[in-house]
Amino acid sequence: MLGVIFGVFFVVLLLFGFSMVAAYGAAFIIPSLMTGGSLYQMSDIVGWLTSAAGKTTYVAIALFVVSGNIMSQGQLTEKIFNVFRYFLGRFRSCIPLVAVLTAIFYGMISGSGMAVVAAVGAMVLPILIEYGYDRLFFACMIAAAGSLGQLIPPSSAILQYCAMAGTDEGQMFKVGAVIGLTCAVALIIITLLHCRKDQGDQTKIRESYEALRAEGIGKVIGHGIWGILSPVIILGGIFSGLLTVVEAAAVSVVYACIVSLFIYKSLDLKGLWLAIVGSVKNVASVAMMLAFAVAFSKLMDVFNGGEIIGTAITSVLSSPQAFIFVSIIVMSIGMMFMNPIAIIVPIVAPIAASFGIDPMVYGAGMSGIVAIGSLTPPFGVSLYIMAPIAKVEPFKIAKSILPLWGIMTLIIAIYMFFPQLSTWAYM
Helix, strand or coil, X not given: CHHXXXXXXXXXXXXXXXXXXHHHHHHHHHHHHHCCCCCCCHHHHHHHHHHHHCCHHHHHHHHHHHHHHHHHHCCHHHHHHHHHHHHHCCCCCHHHHHHHHHHHHHHHHHCCHHHHHHHHHHHHHHHHHHCCCCHHHHHHHHHHHHHHHHCCCCCHHHHHHHHHHCCCHHHHHHHHHHHHHHHHHHHHHHHXXXXXXXXXXXXXXXXXXXXXXXXXXXXXXXXXXXXXXXXXXXXXXXXXCCCCHHHHHHHHHHHHHHHHHHHCCCCCHHHHHHHHHHHHHHHHHHHHHHHHHHHHHHHHHHHCHHHHHHHHHHHHCCCHHHHHHHHHHHHHHHCCCCCCHHHHHHHHHHHXXXXXXXXXXXXXXXXXXXXXXXXXXXXXXXXHHHHHHHCCCHHHHHHHHHHHHHHHHHHHXXXXXXXXXXXXXXX
């Protein structure tokens, strides 16, 4: 009964416009007050939150957010774009292909889909429009490619999932890389097919390419190599075992500072401070939400909620495949309105384990649904970031982006239903 009270208060507060953190906090406190602390006390809530806050995964999330913001402010996007364009400029579909590759590559640096959509979209979409390419299609494509920043390591969605489920970040990163890069290849193929009809202004494109070539390979690579090296250092350190995820995150911050301050000189100390302050604001809300999510799993133990929900689900869903299918549907629907990962993961992760589902593949797949969930209406964040950049209504982008979202959802589902396609990555 108390679990029902918690759930009702939580949902009602969300419907009244409370933030996820505020709704969580109030939903924890109100049942305790109503029962006079007989089942759990305020001190128990504090204990759950502080135990959750000690997770090293939270440190990695915070550091990757900081490094991503510094790199974004440090103009690494433009340097990466020019390197790709220098080598691919002879292709007829060069500019669209480079735009998508830049979004994907920048996602590997920042680990944040929103940062990629904002940084890459603001830079490359005006270029695509200037060269005569379809505004709406490429607004959708850049948003879709940018969303993979939350799935291709260092993935913020995977880090959040691991913090709540207690799974290994390094191994799940490898599975996430396989799934994310498959989605990336699909987007590149779609872009090339689209450009068979939408060829842009080839005269302008050739003139611009020749101007870039005139700068010389040494200058272009000299400017861009530091941006290209960032994911090589971060992911190479993690996948080789030389660095833990937290150590790699710390290295990424130091690297971003050195490149932005001393090599590109695109940031001064004031700009660096503002980037860090902006990161702290982002991290604070995410950290509190994750802390409450971990505390929620403790509360589930008090209610015996995990056992009750697990028994109910397994009695209805008799196979792992049915459970995976329902998980995808529920998470996809939830992402239309908010990011429900903090609510769903503490419930579904133990059930997935009881079905014998590979935890790395299941976790990476659910993180992928969260990543591309930023594209779904009515509240998909990436839609509202891209709309003013493209000067297109969010609803129009949402309508046109659904096929891309559907293709990526299908790819994620295939990997979840056939885990052997990706488990080789960490075995």
